[in-house]
Amino acid sequence: MRILVIGATGTIGAAVADELATRHDVIRASRRGPVRVDMTDPASLDALLAEVGEVDAVVVAAASGGLSPLDTPADADYWSGVEGKLLGQVNLVRRALAHVRDGGSITLTSGRFAEPVPGSSLGYLVNAGLEAFVHSAAIELPRGLRLNAVSPGWVRETLVALGMDPADGTPAVDVARTYVDVVEGDAQGRTFAVEAR
Template sequence: MKIMVIGATGIIGGAVARSLGERHEVLSVSRSGPLRADIGEPESVDALFDEVGHVDAVVCCAASGAMSPLDTPTDDRYWTGLDAKLIGQVNLVRRAVQRVRDGGSITLTSGRFTEPVSGSSLGFLINAGLEAFVHSAALEMPRGLRLNVVSPGWVRETLQLLGMDPADGTPAAAVAAVYVDAVEGDVHGRTLPVPGR
């Protein structure tokens, strides 16, 4: 299969690209690599698809967003991450539907908190909205296309990078395995949790 992995330079995206690359042709997309796109900017996604043409699957691991306390001083700062993580992925699906071959798949990324913490309300809103979108939009997928969303929690390598205890994280390779199953399997319209450590 020819598979586009967006966010392929990140910890999760890199692991997904490596795992899928063992059996498939992977087009690695990032904001700064040879294949470039910013899912928060629809015109850059259009340009990407114009460049690569049709693919068998699209995997988006580029969804990131900062914690945003309710009393953040400006609207722009509070809503950081909304356009990329929620609206950007919705717009990606709307474009990918026209460029993914019959029977292919689109896999998005939400996230998971074990419990609410200060600053997580926007993250909860975005993740719940994205998962509700996938469950509903799956009914509208044409030509046998499948749509799913992976919901990872903390990743071990991310915790290490942040100087936190990595014991509470799932290894990136184990997270990537969930994305690979979504692409190679037959699941459709589902939120796919990443098993805990």
């Protein structure tokens, strides 16, 4: 298969691209690198898809947003996760429909916290919205296309980079296997939560 991986320079995206590349032709896209895309810019998404052409699958592993306290003074700062993570992925799906071959798939990334923490309310809103979109939009996809999401939870390498205890994190390579299973499988309209190992 010919597979476009967006966010391929990040911790999860790189692991997903590497795992898929053992059996498939992978195009690696990111904010930086030879194939560039900005998930917050619909024109950038259009340019990427025009450059890449037809594919059998698209995987979005690009992270965006973070903790956003309710009292963040600027609306633009608070809503950044909606623009990038939620609207960016929805816009990507709408545009990718014309570029994914019959029977192909689009896999998005949602997320979760083990429990609510201060600043996580917007993250919960974005991820719940994204998962609801996947569930409901999947029935509208033409030509046997599939739409799913992966909810990776905490990644061990990310916890280490943040100076946190990595014990509750899942290694990126294990997270990547979930994405690969979704791309190579036949699921439709589902969210796959990665459990810590």
